[in-house]
Amino acid sequence: MRINNEIIKENQERMTKTEEAYQRELGNIRAGRANASLLNRIMVDYYGAPTPLNQLAQISVPEARVLLISPYDKSSLQDVERSILASDIGISPVNDGSVIRLVVPQLTEERRKEIAKDVHSRAENAKIAVRNIRRDMMDALKSSEKDGEITEDELRTLEDQAQKVTDASIKNIDKLTATKEEEILEG
DSSP states (O other): OHHHHHHHHHHHHHHHHHHHHHHHHHHTSOOSSOOGGGGTTOEEEETTEEEEHHHHEEEEEEETTEEEEEESSGGGHHHHHHHHHHSSSOOOEEEOSSOEEEEOOOOOHHHHHHHHHHHHHHHHHHHHHHHHHHHHHHHHHHHHHHTTSSOHHHHHHHHHHHHHHHHHHHHHHHHHHHHHHHHHHHO
């Protein structure tokens, strides 16, 4: 029975990692307001080495729709600006010689609805991943029962636990989705 509880625990951790990956994905979606996580994927060529922007500069949000990037090394300002222009965030940087400002444009209602649809499709993908993990978990439990490691009654109990873990994970994904959708549509 202990081995099978480990199966559930291990798969619960996989589901948690899926939720975390989904949350990181949501952080990269621009919702019409400034959020430092928009810049998480930007790499700057700093003295020949690709370095994450958030390690080269302080990123702050002085206003609701403005990101302020203050490089620790002012000589890297041009490299930071080039990296932002080359990225896929779609915001033009404003360089004043000491800091870079990114003004996040206001989203149109149509664009908000498109982004909300995208969030829903990503949520569905995360839920599919969780359901696949549940399927793997159920297969492992049935295999344990078939091999005589657990009884049929223990199998039913463990399947119920597996379903509860799955339901909790899907509920968390739904919560994350609702929060992001509210943020997008509220603007």
